[in-house]
Amino acid sequence: MKSIVSNQSVLVVDDEPFVLETTAFILRRLGFKAIFTAENVPDALAILEGSDTPIGLVLSDLNMPDVDGVELLRLFAERAYEGDIVLFSGEDSRTLSMAESLAKARNLSVLGSVSKPLKVDELTVLLAKRGKVLRKNGHVTPDLVPVDELVAAIEAEELEPWYQPKIDIASKRVVGVEALVRWPSKEKGMVFPDAFIPVAEENGLIDALTFLVIKKAADMQAHWQKQGLSLKIAINVSMDSLYDLTFPERVVSYLEKHRVDPTGFQLEVTESRLMDDLVGPLDILLRLRLKRFSLSIDDFGTGHSNLTQLRDLPFDEIKLDRSFVQGAAEDERAKSLLESSVDIAKKLDMEIVSEGVETLEDWQRVEMLGCDQVQGYFVSRPLPGDDIPAWVEGWPKLCETLFP
Numbered sequence: 001m002k003s004i005v006s007n008q009s010v011l012v013v014d015d016e017p018f019v020l021e022t023t024a025f026i027l028r029r030l031g032f033k034a035i036f037t038a039e040n041v042p043d044a045l046a047i048l049e050g051s052d053t054p055i056g057l058v059l060s061d062l063n064m065p066d067v068d069g070v071e072l073l074r075l076f077a078e079r080a081y082e083g084d085i086v087l088f089s090g091e092d093s094r095t096l097s098m099a100e101s102l103a104k105a106r107n108l109s110v111l112g113s114v115s116k117p118l119k120v121d122e123l124t125v126l127l128a129k130r131g132k133v134l135r136k137n138g139h140v141t142p143d144l145v146p147v148d149e150l151v152a153a154i155e156a157e158e159l160e161p162w163y164q165p166k167i168d169i170a171s172k173r174v175v176g177v178e179a180l181v182r183w184p185s186k187e188k189g190m191v192f193p194d195a196f197i198p199v200a201e202e203n204g205l206i207d208a209l210t211f212l213v214i215k216k217a218a219d220m221q222a223h224w225q226k227q228g229l230s231l232k233i234a235i236n237v238s239m240d241s242l243y244d245l246t247f248p249e250r251v252v253s254y255l256e257k258h259r260v261d262p263t264g265f266q267l268e269v270t271e272s273r274l275m276d277d278l279v280g281p282l283d284i285l286l287r288l289r290l291k292r293f294s295l296s297i298d299d300f301g302t303g304h305s306n307l308t309q310l311r312d313l314p315f316d317e318i319k320l321d322r323s324f325v326q327g328a329a330e331d332e333r334a335k336s337l338l339e340s341s342v343d344i345a346k347k348l349d350m351e352i353v354s355e356g357v358e359t360l361e362d363w364q365r366v367e368m369l370g371c372d373q374v375q376g377y378f379v380s381r382p383l384p385g386d387d388i389p390a391w392v393e394g395w396p397k398l399c400e401t402l403f404p
Contacts, residue, residue, distance in 0.1 A: 008057065008083070009034035009035070009051055009054065010034065010055070011036045011037075011038065011044060011047055011055045012027070012035065012036070012059045012060075013037075013038045013039075013040075013041070013058065013059070013061060013072065014039070014061040015065060019116070020037040023037075023059060023118055024037060026118060030123070030124065040064065040065075041064065041067035044072065048079070048081070049079075054083065056083045057085075057086070058085045058086070059086045059118075060086075061089050062091055062099055063089055069087065069089070069099070070102065077103075077106035083109065084109045084110075085109060085111065086110075086114065086123070086127075087099055087100060088113065088114045088115065089115065090116045093115065097113065100112065111127065112126045144195055144196070144198060145183075145196045150199050151205065154200075154212060159212060160184060161180065161181055161182075161385065162180050162182050162382035162383060163177035163179055163233070163382060163383055163384075164178050164375055164380060164382040165380050165383075165391065166234070166374070166375045168372065169363075169373060175232070176231050177231050177232075178268070179213055179233055179235050180236075181193055181213050181236075182382075200238075201240055206240050207240070207244070210235075214254060214255070216385075217233045217265075218254075218258045222260065224385075227389050229389050230264075232265065232294070234265075234296060235265060237269055242284045242285065243280050243284075244284070248291055262292045262293050263294075265294075266293065266294040267288060267296070268296040268297075268298040268319065269297060269298060270298045282314075285315075289314040294317065296316065296317040296353070297315050297318050299319065299321045299355075300318045311348065315350060316351060317350055317351040317352070318341070318351070318352055319353045319354075320342070320353065320354050320371070322356020323356070324338045324341065325354050325355065338366075339369060342366075342371060352373070353371070353374070355375050356375075356376050357378045358376050358378050360378065360403075362374075362376070362378060
């Protein structure tokens with residue numbers, strides 16, 4: 001029981017006293033000691049805000065009078081609740097699944113949902129996931145950095161690309177890397193993109209940041225080539241750059257200045273923003289394609305694309321969002337969406353990269369579906385550029401341990 005029980009308190013919310021009593025009994029059997037119960041949402045919020053010990057786990061019904069469980073989830077999100085949540089209800093499985101998706105969209109840590117009556121074995125399986133649930137943004141949304149500090153960091157070229165390997169599934173060869181920008185600040189420590197990319201986009205700094213990443217990635221690629229290592233580098237491009245008609249020429253001019261071949265680079269655009277407007281970006285993307293850049297749709301499945309738009313965009317590759325890959329193991333609807341996305345990409349003759357592959361089971365699932373490449377912590381976390389040659393050299397031995 002030590003793996004699923006913590007010193008944090010548990011809150012059970014249900015309008016039926018008998019359910020509260022039996023659920024508390026189950027939790028005590030599992031080893032939890034500090035268990036609170038509430039028959040309505042106001043009482044639940046009072047307990048959440050007034051408890052002397054953190055409420056680390058909430059089990060909540062959905063269908064309650066007055067304020068229901070869906071509203072409770074919204075109130076939790078407004079209070080930035082960071083504990084884990086289990087949904088349980090007599091509602092149908094699809095309603096439970098949609099409520100779970102809604103909670104995750106609000107960046108709440110949802111372990112899963114179960115039907116009433118609550119069963120010990122089902123709850124035990126969910127509780128084993130504590131601390132392993134990936135939130136919407138991968139972690140709690142950080143504070144944004146001040147714009148003047150970001151300006152100074154860009155001008156001083158303090159931001160650095162780190163590189164996450166991409167592996168061909170069939171051959172298990174390293175075929176490329178994605179450049180993921182980091183800010184190793186002397187004052188703040190390592191600062192991740194979600195703390196400064198929004199600031200850059202809102203304050204007209206994204207162009208300077210993009211070209212800083214291109215410059216450092218080009219330098220690193222030249223450094224690798226001197227060591228006999230040739231890897232295509234994928235670089236994220238903001239939608240803001242795809243409304244600048246001079247962007248393709250400026251990128252090519254920059255690479256020519258540094259004697260770097262555009263075919264060694266891939267530009268990734270996030271699909272959720274791309275689909276807001278098609279005509280302007282399509283002009284830029286076509287010209288980039290003519291200049292021999294390969295193009296990728298990042299986080300595919302999280303936006304609002306339709307088949308006509310997907311057909312007309314000049315992309316070589318689709319990167320499936322991690323939420324599809326990781327959710328497919330337990331959610332039939334997520335599995336169906338993953339299968340459909342792969343099928344569409346195959347019919348459009350596009351390379352398919354699965355992001356967020358964190359386990360052997362994830363790898364095997366996307367391999368069975370016919371994906372071409374994987375990227376994720378199962379293979380490697382992002383690494384500093386100087387570490388990539390040694391990692392590539394050691395990949396065959398690592399591969400043997402990953403695939404016994």
